[in-house]
Amino acid sequence: MSYELLIPRGAWRIVRITYLDQHGFETSRRQAYAIQRRVYDTRQTLITERIRAVPARIVAARASVPGPSRN
Numbered sequence: 001m002s003y004e005l006l007i008p009r010g011a012w013r014i015v016r017i018t019y020l021d022q023h024g025f026e027t028s029r030r031q032a033y034a035i036q037r038r039v040y041d042t043r044q045t046l047i048t049e050r051i052r053a054v055p056a057r058i059v060a061a062r063a064s065v066p067g068p069s070r071n
Contacts, residue, residue, distance in 0.1 A: 004016045012041070012042045013039055013040070013041060013047070015037065015040075016037075016039075016040065018035070018036040018038070019031075019032035019035060019036075020032060020034040020035070021033055022034075032054050033053065033054055034052065034053050034054060035051070035052055035054060036049070036050070037049070037051075037052075
């Protein structure tokens with residue numbers, strides 16, 4: 001899952017946010033292990049790219065959600 005934002009800062013910027021799983025593939029926001037943030041200018045030239053991990057407490061909270069047992 002990814003989405004784009006248009007930000008007017010001097011020149012327009014396009015910010016594309018993508019949620020990644022532990023293998024680096026695009027996933028849903030709920031299952032994301034990392035968030036990739038790419039900033040482009042209006043000509044789609046990549047300006048910055050940043051990937052940051054989802055905070056461990058969120059990952060831990062997902063792991064502790066009661067569900068069907070895995071054994």
